Amino acid sequence: MEEIQKIETQSISLSGKFKAVTELTKARLNLSVVYSAMAGYLLGANAISGLTMLYLGIGGFLVVGAANGFNQIIERDRDLLMKRTMNRPLPTGRLSVLEAMIACTIMAFVGLYLLFLINPLTVGFGAFALFMYVLVYTPLKAVGPIAVFVGALPGAIPALLGWVAATNDFDIEPGVLFAMQFLWQFAHFWAIGWIADEEYKKAGYVLLPSRERDTRTATQIVLYTLFTIPVSLLPFFGITGSLSLSWVAALIILAAGIFFLIKAIKLFKTREIKDARALMFASIIYLPVVQLVYVIDKFI
Structure with missing residues (x-):
């Protein structure tokens, strides 16, 4: 099987490899x-720099x-065991592990260098997010639900990253942006987890x-949605x-x-996949x- 994948990988054109690397980046x-980073x-x-935005975006x-x-x-x-992921570049053999490692390493170093050109805080938070996502969150996914909490930490970095790119300073403002995106992720990810629960369990x-x-999961989704709303409104109160x-x-x-919360409450009442999907889309909009x-x- 490995030899077949190797032959298939070698036969893919350069444009096919580039497309596979693009898929790898999601x-x-x-x-x-x-x-989110640009919004931050x-x-x-105070004054917009096109060059800083270019470095931040790329x-x-x-x-x-x-x-x-x-x-x-x-x-x-594990991706090979799930329908939603089995067609990714590595399970299909469109990229070898070595090719993916080379591509990701180059992207990481070039990306961090561009963030370094902005200021030290920006590259620091960028490196922290990369480290947490790859070396902490990813292994913890196979352990249990604690992975969602840990994964929400790097997931909440983008708007904060944008703020520190603009100011080279960390204070209450980027802290609020971080807190809002951190709390928002729980309803968002658990809605996805609800939809794909059977698939996820196939992969462990x-x-x-x-x-x-169940009701316990649905209750926590409602609670985190409730927490997200007042945090999103904190800037209105002048604090x-x-x-x-x-x-x-x-x-x-x-x-x-309120629209976001209504979708969360609907899922709490029905516990149906269609309502989890509606909540997921509501979170994507929110x-x-x-x-x-x-x-x-x-x-x-």
């Missing part, structure tokens, strides 16, 4: 991370892409907080330094939060909407 998901940058910047994309790639290298055997992953699609919100922006964010409102409110 490019579409990666762009949402860059979006615009919120923190550097952030490469570091996240490397993290996603290293994750797939480590999980390649048990990631829902109670380990089952978050230079990060502030007008009452109009606060009302829009509150409305988005975070970028809140970040966009923050940015627009600053500049109008």
